[in-house]
Amino acid sequence: MHEVEIAVVGAGPAGLSAAIEAARAGAKVLLLDENRKPGGQLFKQIHKFFGSKAHYAAVRGIDIGCRLLDEAQESGVETWLNIPVWGLFGNHTLAVIRDGRAQTVRAKKIILATGASENALSFPGWTLPGVMTAGAAQTMMNIHRVLPGQRVLMVGAGNIGLIVSYQLLQAGGEVVAVIEAMDQIGGYAVHAAKIRRAGVPILVSHTIREAHGREQVEAATIVQVDEQMQPIPGTERRLGVDTVCLAVGLTPLAELGWMAGCGFAYIPDLGGFVPLHDENMETTLPGLYVAGDITGIEEANSAMEEGRLAGLAAAEALGYLREEAISRKAEVRQRLDSLRLGPFGEKRQRAKERLLGECRGQLAKQEPPDVSKSCQDLTRSRITVVTGVLSLEELAGSPGYPSQERLRSGKVAVIECMQQIPCDPCVGACPRGAISIAPTITDLPVLDAEKCNGCGLCLPACPGLAIFLVDLTFSPTETLVAFPYEYLPLPKVGTEVEAVDREGHVVARGRVVRVQNPPRYDRTPVISIAIPKEFAQVVRSIKRSGKR
């Protein structure tokens, strides 16, 4: 039997963060993962994360993973990889396979950070090769560098469906359509906007009826659904695709919790059954903690904060940290709260409050979302959430959009960020302090267009790729539009390109004036093109040159 003070199961963002905090506090920590490499899903995340500086905002998931691994090593965490945990007995004993035999690990405190698994959807043909979850496609592309297919149908327009669609495009695939059974896009509008301007249609109120093919997927039939989610006869459409990706939600992976016998609650907004936990992430079984997606589906930043909280609390319970624990935990809780603000986060915040309430044995009052209090809330705008494209009217009323007068006077940033998501790297990126987000991190960015000199440093800093640069004074007949562009090959200066609007339609010819890709842009190149003046408000990207 192996004995440790704290055992952490799962070396994803939550588990790594928990282990680091607990080890820094002085505890002897063992981190276990069944995979050969630590990091969980972080190393598949090649996009820049949202959040604030305290949450690694604007850093790509892969790079966050590398930092956490370094920190784990520095803080003295012992890590066992390729070690499946196959049982949890009571609240202190883990069963593992190590050196080819079953062994037990006895720990004073155990932190479960086992993450989540992807939901499936069954339809005729769903067992054909070529039907896979979005996460599987992401693993193939971003870990193994294999493009899962040439023509993909993405089922589900939550953040995972939108992000993986974007990554499929980056990998050289074609996304024929993203379909969503709900009547609106579930993910962030900025993620939707990225794939819309790449020409990918997003069809809400649509589901998949069947995947066709003999040996593998050759086509898929999609169908429109009514308010009751029932297929509308006659609306079937057959799409020629070789891959169907399913991005239809996640389920917390809590077998070890069930096995140990801790209390659970069924909370649909958190992904189903989740272990009850208190403010210290401790379950109903003393000494057994949970962190990350196992406690409710959120995102990597929240998982890391919950991990830190669990790590601090477990170390504190062992006598480490002492008075310091209270303030450290308060800091983490404050950062967690800030991630759960805004129209997207509120639902999770309430669900988490309910979870805490049930843990205390009293059901927290369920109050309906108060949308009225957020006067800047534009999430409910039907147009954006249905199409993923912002209308000019919506933009004109946005605090990040410069006035017509300012636009006419020369180069200026145009911020097309219209949802209250917890994110603020643009503020720090501006050397002139022209962008502010206040008082909370979920407020919309406000552009002080008089302070902005159009330097463009905010463009690559925006994880949502939602900031552009417009210079109406570029020449008597032409406007300069600059935009972030994360596709290869990069266009060459001087070449003619097809300029596209927010829906990916080619609307004008453009000429590449500048291609900026310095290290500090962190692989988000910025392309500047000259276009006829009348398209200044319309053109936001270029057609990608030849699929590879």
Place this chain on the structure above:
Amino acid sequence: MIEDKVLCRCEEVLESEIREAIQAGARTLHGVKIRTRAGMGLCQGQTCQRLIARILAEETGQSPAEILPATYRPPCRPINLSFLSGVEG
């Protein structure tokens, strides 16, 4: 009627077999599992369990909160049984 389909891929259990099990009296995921083997395979229900829960809810009128996962027992990961012979006391 849309053609029948496999719901539990590990044990190759058809949707029609799941519905028959429910009509024969299964009211829980555990009940469906012991009647059909759905969820007894390599993935231990990670893929099919939620799909079957939906059918259970549909056929029996139970709310999703009432449909508990089938009992989890060790080993919850596929392991070679020979490994177990050397368990330490």
